[in-house]
Every structure is written in structure tokens, then in C-alpha cells.
Amino acid sequence: MSRLSFKQITKRFGSLIANDSISLSLGEGEIMALLGENGAGKTTLMNILFGHYEADEGSIEVEDKVLTPGSTEAAIQAGIGMVHQHFTLADNLTVIENIILGTESLWSWRHDLTAARRKLMEMAESYSLAINPDALVGSLSVGERQRVEILKALYRGARTLILDEPTAVLTPQETENLFITLRSLTAKGLSVIFISHKLHEILAISDRISVLRRGKIVDTIKTSEASRSELAEKMVGEVVTRPQLEAMQPGAPVLTLAGLSAFGDDKLPMLNNVDLTIHAHEIIGIAGVAGNGQAALADVLSGLNRDYSGTLELHDKTLTDAGPSDFVARGIGRIPEDRHVRGMIGEMEIWENLISEDLRSAEISKWKIIINRDAAIKRAEKLIERFDVRCEGPQAQTKLLSGGNIQKLILARALSPEPDFILANQPVRGLDEGAIAYVQEQLFDARKRGAAILLISEDLDELLSLCDRIAVMYQGNLSEAVPTATRTVTELGLMMAGQAIHAN
Numbered sequence: 244m245s246r247l248s249f250k251q252i253t254k255r256f257g258s259l260i261a262n263d264s265i266s267l268s269l270g271e272g273e274i275m276a277l278l279g280e281n282g283a284g285k286t287t288l289m290n291i292l293f294g295h296y297e298a299d300e301g302s303i304e305v306e307d308k309v310l311t312p313g314s315t316e317a318a319i320q321a322g323i324g325m326v327h328q329h330f331t332l333a334d335n336l337t338v339i340e341n342i343i344l345g346t347e348s349l350w351s352w353r354h355d356l357t358a359a360r361r362k363l364m365e366m367a368e369s370y371s372l373a374i375n376p377d378a379l380v381g382s383l384s385v386g387e388r389q390r391v392e393i394l395k396a397l398y399r400g401a402r403t404l405i406l407d408e409p410t411a412v413l414t415p416q417e418t419e420n421l422f423i424t425l426r427s428l429t430a431k432g433l434s435v436i437f438i439s440h441k442l443h444e445i446l447a448i449s450d451r452i453s454v455l456r457r458g459k460i461v462d463t464i465k466t467s468e469a470s471r472s473e474l475a476e477k478m479v480g481e482v483v484t485r486p487q488l489e490a491m492q493p494g495a496p497v498l499t500l501a502g503l504s505a506f507g508d509d510k511l512p513m514l515n516n517v518d519l520t521i522h523a524h525e526i527i528g529i530a531g532v533a534g535n536g537q538a539a540l541a542d543v544l545s546g547l548n549r550d551y552s553g554t555l556e557l558h559d560k561t562l563t564d565a566g567p568s569d570f571v572a573r574g575i576g577r578i579p580e581d582r583h584v585r586g587m588i589g590e591m592e593i594w595e596n597l598i599s600e601d602l603r604s605a606e607i608s609k610w611k612i613i614i615n616r617d618a619a620i621k622r623a624e625k626l627i628e629r630f631d632v633r634c635e636g637p638q639a640q641t642k643l644l645s646g647g648n649i650q651k652l653i654l655a656r657a658l659s660p661e662p663d664f665i666l667a668n669q670p671v672r673g674l675d676e677g678a679i680a681y682v683q684e685q686l687f688d689a690r691k692r693g694a695a696i697l698l699i700s701e702d703l704d705e706l707l708s709l710c711d712r713i714a715v716m717y718q719g720n721l722s723e724a725v726p727t728a729t730r731t732v733t734e735l736g737l738m739m740a741g742q743a744i745h746a747n
Contacts, residue, residue: 246271246403246434252301254287261287263458269403274425274435276445278478279455280675281647282633285438289405293325294318324396325405330388334381339363341380342395366397371427385532386417403434410444415703415736422448440675442471454478479677486684488709494523497664497695503553505539513539515719521695526686527724528698528710532739536719537699538580541668545577546570557664571600576662578653578670586653589642593634594623596641597656626655631681647674658685665689668699683709703732717741
């Protein structure tokens with residue numbers, strides 16, 4: 244039985260055709276993976292399904308009834324639930340309060356928590372999604388928060404669940420638990436659309452795979468008949484080969500941290516006596532579940548947090564009270580984790596964002612005070628082509644780009660000056676296979692010419708394939724950085740969960 248059907252869906256944004264006459268269906272109890280390059284139209288299609296956008300042409304049928312276009316309320320009433328990559332939960336509310344939020348009438352005098360708790364616990368037991376309804380969401384692990392998001396959708400009667408990059412911030416053990424949950428849900432009739440760039444996960448969890456390229460469905464195949472290389476080729480339109488890490492002798496120390504402790508706005512410690520040395524021709528990876536101090540370390544190494552103790556040396560010179568402009572001037576390339584908040588200014592044009600860390604360059608300014616607009620736009624055109632940014636040109640507003648293309652823009656800005664030290668915080672998050680291969684090649688090229696690279700990622704496969712040495716961060720403590728070949732995924736996953744962690 245078909246749970247839902249897309250029929251000739253077309254969506255345009257100006258001259259850009261995001262979805263081009265897309266037709267596909269999802270069966271009851273089926274997990275269908277949606278795969279495609281950045282800008283291929285995956286998110287646009289899901290936003291049409293969930294009522295955020297209205298299609299220019301075509302229709303969607305849910306259980307043989309036409310879905311009212313452009314209405315999130317209609318989508319929820321039709322049994323559609325969506326779990327976004329970035330969770331939409333209130334940290335200061337309990338699990339049960341988050342789940343019932345928006346489900347009661349505005350005219351209700353009080354919450355009926357007793358009935359809500361009973362319904363929630365029945366669902367949690369039925370679907371093996373154990374959770375404490377009275378726990379504050381802010382106290383939960385990432386995996387537990389995802390459980391809350393799934394339960395929130397199920398509580399609203401979801402029979403079709405959209406999961407957008409659901410494993411992006413999970414440990415391997417949490418990912419396996421999620422897959423067990425999904426199999427349990429689909430066994431009870433739930434249908435799932437699974438959006439991911441991790442081909443091995445798509446092959447492990449889905450029943451069918453639909454591949455989007457430049458707004459069109461290029462193929463829909465049974466997962467049992469698919470291979471990783473075949474999917475990558477269908478997605479990009481050509482054979483994709485990821486670069487391999489070549490053995491290199493590390494050079495002189497570039498960045499040295501000794502006894503580094505950092506503090507937040509509340510003066511509580513966020514990093515505890517971190518020791519780390521990164522050499523030229525070396526990539527060191529830091530694994531860890533989000534929220535364990537990686538962001539604090541990145542803030543210190545970007546000049547955004549000056550409230551720290553210990554020593555920070557760049558090329559044997561101690562940096563004290565240095566701000567972001569000082570770090571950039573000293574040859575540090577920064578790829579921030581949050582591309583929307585810290586990476587770009589959406590209202591600015593693309594070329595403006597690309598020169599934002601190099602305003603006084605002789606190439607694009609006169610007397611270091613007047614920007615040469617034509618020169619800046621020409622530079623932007625070259626970077627857009629080199630980094631394959633899908634856009635209408637350097638004068639388009641940045642906020643109109645897909646998340647993946649914004650990430651490419653940040654990479655272009657950070658890597659083009661050829662910095663000595665590169666802080667790469669989730670550099671390929673949300674990128675497709677072709678873009679991932681290109682970014683990894685750029686990092687390897689930087690390593691080859693002598694750059695030292697600190698790679699922060701929650702993707703263990705990425706770290707194991709890119710890094711010379713790897714360390715794990717847990718609750719502000721950093722383990723010893725050891726040769727990557729000496730660690731397994733299982734060992735790293737346990738360390739990320741707080742087991743066998745050894746702080747320096």
C-alpha cells in the first residue's frame with residue numbers, strides 16, 4: 244500500500260528549478276533514502292511535503308488523499324512528522340512539556356500532564372524509546388534528544404517520518420540504537436524518508452533509494468541491488484574517488500597548547516588542562532559528541548574566547564589576548580561549525596562574504612580603506628568556479644544558497660589564502676560525495692604544502708580516513724593524540740561516551 248505519492252512536483256526560485264517534475268512514492272512500513280548533491284532539491288522537496296513551501300506544479304497524495312499545499316498544519320493532520328538535523332527543542336523545558344507544546348488549545352487553562360504522560364509512556368514502551376518524561380531537555384545527551392524529537396512526531400500521530408541527516412551528531416552506538424528503533428517503528432507500519440550523505444548508513448538501513456541530481460530523479464533502486472560506488476556516481480554524474488591519506492614526515496610544531504583551560508560566560512570551566520601539539524604536514528582529529536568542549540576549543544583558536552589560562556603558541560610565539568583579526572593576520576584559516584551564525588552573513592552578497600576576512604588586501608582595496616568592487620567580484624567568480632558553488636553569481640544574496648553551498652563558500656574563504664594553520668570544524672557536514680572528495684583533497688593539499696590542520700568532527704569514518712593522529716574530547720578533557728591506525732571505531736565510540744577516557 245502506498246503511504247504517500249509525489250506527482251510531477253516542480254518548484255522554481257527565480258530562474259533556478261529546485262524540483263523538476265518529481266514523481267516518487269513511499270510504501271507503508273518502508274524506509275526510503277533520499278540521496279543527492281548539495282542543491283539537488285532534497286530539502287526543497289521535503290519542505291513542500293511538510294508545508295513550508297508550496298509547489299508551483301504538481302500535487303502530493305497522502306493515503307490517497309490530496310494534501311493541502313503550503314500548510315504545515317495540514318501535513319501534521321495527514322500524519323507527516325519531520326525531525327530536523329538541528330533539533331527544535333527547548334532546553335529549559337522538560338521532555339513532556341516539549342512533546343505537548345503546540346498540541347493543546349490556546350484557551351486551555353492548564354496542561355493535562357497526567358493523560359499526556361500516560362500516552363507518552365505507552366508510546367515509549369511500544370516503540371522501545373525509553374525516556375524520562377520529567378527530565379530537562381538541556382540535561383539530555385544528543386541521542387536522547389533525538390529520541391524526544393521522534394516521540395514528539397509520533398505523539399502528534401505521525402505515520403510518515405522525515406529524518407534529515409539524523410546521524411550527523413550521533414556516536415556509532417547511538418546510530419545503531421537509532422537504526423534498531425527505525426526497524427521497530429517500520430515493523431509497526433511507520434514509513435520513513437531518510438535523508439543522509441553517509442552512503443554506508445543508507446545501504447544499512449533503507450529498503451529503496453531515490454537519487455536526485457539537479458532537481459530531477461535520476462534513479463530509484465532497491466537497496467539490496469545498490470553499491471556505494473554506484474550511488475556516488477549516480478548522485479554526482481561521474482565516478483567519485485575520495486583521496487587517500489599519504490604517509491608524510493611531520494615538520495616543525497605549528498600550534499602548541501599547554502595546560503589550556505577555558506571558561507564560559509558563567510566562569511565555569513569548559514576546557515580542562517588541554518595539551519596538544521600540531522606539526523606542519525599533519526592532520527590531528529578530535530572526536531567527540533557535540534557539547535563536550537569542542538566548541539570551546541574552537542572559540543579559543545579563533546580568538547572568540549579570550550578567557551583562558553595556560554599557553555597558546557603559534558610558530559613558537561605566544562598569543563595573548565588575541566582577537567579574531569589577530570588570528571587571521573597570523574595565518575590561521577577558520578572553518579566554523581555553525582555556518583549560518585558564524586560563517587556567513589545571509590543578507591550580504593556572496594562576494595562581500597568572501598572578502599570579509601581580507602578587506603585590506605592590496606588585490607581588492609585601495610590604500611587599505613576603499614574596496615575595489617570590480618576586483619572583489621572577479622576574485623569571487625574565480626572562487627565560485629574553483630569550489631563549485633551552485634549560485635546565480637557573486638552578487639546573489641548568500642541566504643539564498645543551500646546549506647552545502649554556504650559551506651563551500653566558507654571553505655573558499657578559509658583555504659584560498661593558504662594559511663599555515665587550519666581549524667576545520669565539521670568541514671564536510673552536509674556536503675555530498677563529490678564535494679566531500681573535493682574538500683578532503685584541498686585539506687590534503689594544504690597538509691602537503693606544510694599546513695597544520697586541526698579537524699573537529701563527530702563522523703568517525705571521516706576522522707579515521709583523514710587524520711594522522713586522533714584524540715577524543717569528553718567533558719572538556721582531551722585524551723592523548725595517538726596514531727589513527729591504533730584506534731578502532733568501537734574504541735573511539737566508547738571514549739566518546741566517557742569510557743576509557745584519559746585526560747592529559
